[in-house]
Amino acid sequence: AKKYAEVLQGIYGENASSSFSPTNFKKTLSSQNPVFSGWGQQDSQEFLSYLVDSIHEDLNRIQKKPYLENPDSDDARVTDPQYIQELGDIYRQNHAKRNESVCMDLFSGFYKNTMECPTCDKVSVTFDPFASLTLQLPIESTVMHNFTFVPLKGTPKNHNLDLEKNLTVKDI
Numbered sequence: 001a002k003k004y005a006e007v008l009q010g011i012y013g014e015n016a017s018s019s020f021s022p023t024n025f026k027k028t029l030s031s032q033n034p035v036f037s038g039w040g041q042q043d044s045q046e047f048l049s050y051l052v053d054s055i056h057e058d059l060n061r062i063q064k065k066p067y068l069e070n071p072d073s074d075d076a077r078v079t080d081p082q083y084i085q086e087l088g089d090i091y092r093q094n095h096a097k098r099n100e101s102v103c104m105d106l107f108s109g110f111y112k113n114t115m116e117c118p119t120c121d122k123v124s125v126t127f128d129p130f131a132s133l134t135l136q137l138p139i140e141s142t143v144m145h146n147f148t149f150v151p152l153k154g155t156p157k158n159h160n161l162d163l164e165k166n167l168t169v170k171d172i
Helices: 002-012 023-032 044-059 081-096 102-107
Strands: 109-116 123-130 142-149 157-164
Touching: 002 023, 002 044, 044 102, 081 109, 081 123
Parallel strands: none
Antiparallel strands: 109 123, 142 157
């Protein structure tokens, strides 16, 4: 956390110059996690996740973390929104008793997971903490293309087709 604060100070501080070398931060990062040693390119999402988690651990105000069990959900009440809200509050309170930092305030949340057993129809609702969300980037798999079909007899016709990007001319 201190080395990251130095980076921020070097970039945005009052005495910041036009350039800053984060060498001390890089050395500390490499010593804490060998994945980030060397000068190879790293996954930015993995780096940010590790950085937020590390800063959270450094700044966590909870030193003695109590062991807490989260309750099982009640099958008869899983469709009751009030009960689900109360269950989520219990999970959140239990998590807060072990994790309290500015990182948790800014970057964390809870997934609501609902699982149903196909054999016995038991429904289990849990709330799992997260510090980052993985979202799929929208990837266009089709392309719109204009074709003019010229028959041997008759007038040409324009067609606007939505085609898969990987099609060959033969497929078209």
